[in-house]
Amino acid sequence: MGQATDQARHQVELTRVALAADIDKLEKRIRAELDWKARLRREGPQIAAIAGVVVVVVVGGIVLRRAMGTKGDDGAEEGTMSLDELTREVRALREELGGRRKHGTSGPPQPLWQKAAVRAATAGAAAGASLLARRLARQTQAAASLAVEPTL
Numbered sequence: 001m002g003q004a005t006d007q008a009r010h011q012v013e014l015t016r017v018a019l020a021a022d023i024d025k026l027e028k029r030i031r032a033e034l035d036w037k038a039r040l041r042r043e044g045p046q047i048a049a050i051a052g053v054v055v056v057v058v059v060g061g062i063v064l065r066r067a068m069g070t071k072g073d074d075g076a077e078e079g080t081m082s083l084d085e086l087t088r089e090v091r092a093l094r095e096e097l098g099g100r101r102k103h104g105t106s107g108p109p110q111p112l113w114q115k116a117a118v119r120a121a122t123a124g125a126a127a128g129a130s131l132l133a134r135r136l137a138r139q140t141q142a143a144a145s146l147a148v149e150p151t152l
Contacts, residue, residue, distance in 0.1 A: 029142070046131055053124025060117040 032038065040047075 026146075046127060049127055050124055050131075053120050053127075056117055056120045057124075060113075063113075
């Protein structure tokens with residue numbers, strides 16, 4: 001009977017040591033996540049890339065809006081049209097595109113800034129998706145490791 005009690009005490013002591021080690025690991029992880037300086041050093045390039053992409057997209061949108069939405073002499077926008085005019089315009093564009101496809105031309109080349117904006121937006125979206133996927137994987141892994149309880 002004394003031997004069973006000693007084994008139970010030993011098992012309880014081992015469990016306490018394991019729990020203390022787990023608590024220390026958890027405390028270190030929490031401190032690492034709350035340390036904004038270290039996190040900025042670690043994730044700074046990603047944040048800068050995403051911010052750059054946002055700036056490029058916003059500036060590109062403003063430039064496109066100004067280029068496409070010019071106003072006439074009377075102050076009304078030239079882009080405003082009725083449904084019938086819009087339908088005629090769409091049909092004309094379809095016919096023009098159909099003719100270009102038959103002749104094998106793809107239209108005028110895109111300006112360099114437009115190509116760069118599209119590529120930057122694509123890269124930013126990919127980087128953001130990758131960042132979110134990694135963050136979700138870390139959270140899932142952390143939740144799974146915290147859900148495991150030691151047996152006594």
